[in-house]
């Protein structure tokens with residue numbers, strides 16, 4: 001498997017080796033090997049149930065796995081709670097359904113982890129949160145509650161919340177697929193900005209425009225395996241495997 | 255193609271007045287409903303006049319009357335007047351009654367102060383402090399010590415005792431209930447097992463049995479001769495009982511929290527205690543509030559059962575007051591009065607919980 005790289009990408013920040021994961025009897029991830037370099041933007045796509053979510057959720061240990069190893073920025077993920085928290089403090093996640101905390105105001109959603117996990121002062125955390133809200137274009141909503149915002153705004157808040165802890169790695173699990181069509185671009189724009197800044201991103205999405213624009217590498221998964229990975233140009237123009245061709249035909253026709 | 259102008263909005267046609275519409279919708283919507291309405295009206299006709307006659311029209315409101323001069327055709331309200339102190343304070347010594355008033359006065363003042371500093375950033379500190387300090391203060395006021403004359407719990411009674419028992423049950427069972435609710439969801443098998451056994455055992459037994467067990471079995475655990483306060487036994491029994499119910503109510507709230515909340519909390523690196531206290535419990539408690547209040551109302555009613563282990567709550571005072579030779583046979587007045595007082599308290603609680611419910615459900619939606 002070729003691992004296309006770029007000059008600005010130097011060191012491996014995520015190393016996944018021989019990863020196997022079962023849900024009961026169901027073999028959800030089959031022998032996955034994947035290395036991600038610092039600053040790399042990776043898009044993961046594939047049919048429903050192919051294990052995309054499972055794979056990226058293993059990286060911050062929201063899912064346990066039975067075989068293989070995952071090393072994130074030098075820390076190997078095991079059952080050890082300290083190591084899990086170490087990894088989670090460097091990895092942030094954005095969910096399909098936002099998962100904002102409905103009982104906290106937007107600003108409190110953003111400052112929670114910085115204050116409680118990263119021991120920042122309230123003042124520090126608040127200043128940073130306001131800067132980030134400004135960046136995603138919703139500074140004026142800071143005192144509102146999540147349910148008072150539109151879906152697109154909520155997802156932008158979720159991205160700001162994820163950024164609040166200055167993570168090295170951002171995981172996105174279908175961040176736009178729960179949104180009304182007219183709100184997708186406002187979220188994608190924020191993500192594109194982010195991608196240009198050099199943060200490492202792993203993004204499960206079917207937004208092929210986004211992949212073409214910013215991805216360094218696109219990965220195609222099916223039945224719990226990585227079937228093909230390539231630079232966006234080759235991935236979309238010259239898909240090698242038959243399954244990927246089929247998949248691309250399907251998503252491009254509708 | 256054509257372009258259509260916007261149409262004006264019109265009010266829905268209203269042919270009948272609100273009252274008639276209400277009648278039609280609620281009482282006369284179907285044949286069976288009409289029948290039920292008629293039966294209900296007939297029952298009211300049968301029951302209401304005698305009750306009104308006895309309590310008001312034929313009753314004797316002369317508060318100086320005694321048992322003989324009062325007459326027997328209607329209620330004799332002088333009985334309540336004469337025994338009013340006993341209904342409220344039980345057998346508490348006359349010259350120490352100010353201590354009970356002070357205890358109730360203190361809580362009113364504290365609540366008023368709490369709502370006055372609603373906006374302050376120290377409000378939470380105040381509430382937690384109040385929860386820690388008040389029970390201690392109330393204990394010394396009621397029981398004595400620290401220079402106050404000791405009044406044994408056998409002298410406590412009446413509405414005071416009812417409120418003390420209910421309040422202790424409520425305040426003590428709440429944190430315990432939270433712990434057992436969390437325990438029942440715990441990943442640790444032994445913790446889960448203990449929680450389930452406790453909750454299901456207590457819920458499977460009537461309060462009366464628990465009270466008897468508390469008053470008979472608890473003393474066995476303590477060395478002979480040591481006098482284990484009767485009231486304390488009742489309080490332990492009631493608290494255990496209430497804990498099981500509160501635990502189940504809160505578990506319902508916990509189960510309503512979407513999985514995504516746990517995941518978001520985990521993903522941001524919060525540890526278990528932070529996740530539980532900052533994310534999960536606040537939401538779960540908010541959802542459970544109406545049911546928690548409902549359970550407290552049930553407890554308040556159930557406190558009347560403590561009379562069977564020989565404590566004189568307000569209901570038991572009726573018996574005590576009518577066994578006094580000067581007021582023989584006035585039980586009905588006593589029971590009606592107790593029912594009325596209980597109804598006022600419980601109905602206010604239930605109205606309050608309705609209000610909370612409405613407030614929280616709108617907060618959750620918008």
Ligand SMILES: Nc1ncnc2c1ncn2[C@@H]1O[C@H](COP(=O)(O)OP(=O)(O)OP(=O)(O)O)[C@@H](O)[C@H]1O
Pocket residue numbers: 023026028046047048049050051052053054055
């Ligand atoms: N908690 C679970 N228990 C059992 N099976 C699960 C669980 N979570 C996922 N699976 C199964 O694992 C497989 C991979 O799921 P996963 O959510 O990773 O797919 P996905 O590629 O993200 O799909 P989608 O595009 O629908 O989100 C699916 O077949 C799914 O049914």
Ligand SMILES: [Mg+2]
Pocket residue numbers: 052053054173174
């Ligand atoms: Mg998925």
